[in-house]
Amino acid sequence: MRQSYLKNAALMTGADVLLRLAGMGLRIYLANALGGEGMGLYQLGLAVYALFVTLATAGVSVAATRLMAEELARGRAQARGMLVRLAGTGLLLGAAAMAAQYGLAGAAARWWLGDVRAAGALRVSAFGMPWMAISAVLRGFFIARRRVEPNVLSQLVEQSVRIGIIWYALEWGNAPEWGNAPDVSARCTAVLAATAVSEAVSACILLLFYRGEAVRAFGAEKARRPADPARRLWEILWPVEGGRCLASALHTAENMLVPACLTVCLLDAGGRSAAVAQYGSLKGMALPLLTFPFGLLGSLSVLLMPEITQAHIRG
Numbered sequence: 433m434r435q436s437y438l439k440n441a442a443l444m445t446g447a448d449v450l451l452r453l454a455g456m457g458l459r460i461y462l463a464n465a466l467g468g469e470g471m472g473l474y475q476l477g478l479a480v481y482a483l484f485v486t487l488a489t490a491g492v493s494v495a496a497t498r499l500m501a502e503e504l505a506r507g508r509a510q511a512r513g514m515l516v517r518l519a520g521t522g523l524l525l526g527a528a529a530m531a532a533q534y535g536l537a538g539a540a541a542r543w544w545l546g547d548v549r550a551a552g553a554l555r556v557s558a559f560g561m562p563w564m565a566i567s568a569v570l571r572g573f574f575i576a577r578r579r580v581e582p583n584v585l586s587q588l589v590e591q592s593v594r595i596g597i598i599w600y601a602l603e604w605g606n607a608p609e610w611g612n613a614p615d616v617s618a619r620c621t622a623v624l625a626a627t628a629v630s631e632a633v634s635a636c637i638l639l640l641f642y643r644g645e646a647v648r649a650f651g652a653e654k655a656r657r658p659a660d661p662a663r664r665l666w667e668i669l670w671p672v673e674g675g676r677c678l679a680s681a682l683h684t685a686e687n688m689l690v691p692a693c694l695t696v697c698l699l700d701a702g703g704r705s706a707a708v709a710q711y712g713s714l715k716g717m718a719l720p721l722l723t724f725p726f727g728l729l730g731s732l733s734v735l736l737m738p739e740i741t742q743a744h745i746r747g
Contacts, residue, residue, distance in 0.1 A: 437739065440580045440735055445732075447588065451591055458594075458598070459720060462623065465602045466620070467616070468710070470620060472711040473553075473616055474620045475711060476545045476550050477554055478624075479545070479688065480541075480544060480545065481533070481624065482680055483677070483681060483684045484530075484533040485564060488526045488530075488561045488562075489564050490673050490677060490680075491670075491671075492525060492568040492572070493568040494668060494737070495668040496569045496570075496576070497572035497576050497734070497741075498572075498738075499518065499664060500515060500518070501576040501737065501738035501741040504649065505742050505745050505746075506745075508649070508650045509656035510659070511649065511658075512650045512653060513658050513661070514658045514661060516655050517662075518569045519566065519569050522566055523565060530559060530562055531558075533554060533555075533561065537551045537554035537558070544688055545691075549616065550620070552617060553620045553624040553625075556621055557627055560631035560632065563634070563635040564631050570638040570641075570642055573645075574638075574641070575735065575738060577649060578738065582641035582642075582645070586635075586637040586638050589634065590630045590633060590637075594626050597625075602623075
C-alpha cells in the first residue's frame, strides 16, 4: 500500500508540475496576445467564474473520494448506488451553477466587475460547469480506487485541448485575410470558451476510463441503495461547500476592489484602462509565479483521504 501511495503521489506531483509549467507558458502567450488590458479583463472574468466553479465542484470531489472509499470497503452494490447518487448531486450543482452564472453574467459584469465587456466571457464559460461537476465525481471515484492515471491523463489532455483552441482562436483572429482583428472582449470570450470545451473533453475521457473501471470495481452487481446516503453526503457537502464558497466570495470581492482602487490611483495615467492593465500584470503573471511552489503538496493530501477513510472503517 505504501509503494502504491508513493507511486501515485509521484505521478500526480509530476503531472501537477507539468500542468503548472504549461499554464505559465499559456499565461505568457496570453499576456502577449491579449495585451495588458485584455489580460486584466480576462482575470476579472476569472474572478467571478471561480466563484461559480466553487459552487459546482467544491464539495463534490471530497464527498466522492470519502464516500466511495467507505462503500468500496463494504460492498460493490452499495458502492455503485452511492456513485449514482454522487453523480446526480454533481449534475444538480453543476446545472445550478451554470444557470446562475449565465443569468447573472450581465449584472455581474456591470455591477461587480465594473466592466460590461466581461459579460460574454462569463456567459460562454458557464456551459462548462456540469462537465466539471461530473469530472469531480469521477476523479473522486478513481482516487478512492487508488488509480490516478485516468485523472492525470484527462488533465493533460484537457490542458492540451485548451491551449490548442486558444492558440487557434487568437491566431485565426489575427490573420490578415480575415479582416479586422476581434476586440479585447471577443478575445477573452474565445479564451473562456476554450476552457468550457476542454472541460467537456476531460469529462468524456474520464467517462471512457470509467466504463472499464466499473467492471473491476462493481462487477455485475446492480446499484443498491447505501445506508442513509443523503445524510452522509450532505454532512460532507455543507461544511466543505459552504466554507469554500465563502472563501471564494471573499476572494472575488478582493478581485473587484483591486482594479477599482487602482482606477482611483491612476486617474492621471489612463484611468480604468491603465488600472485593468496593471491588474492583469499582477493577477495574471506575478501572483501565479509566486504561488507556484504551494501546489506541489496538493496531491499528497488528496491521496491520503482514501487511506485514512479505510483505516477508520477497519478500526
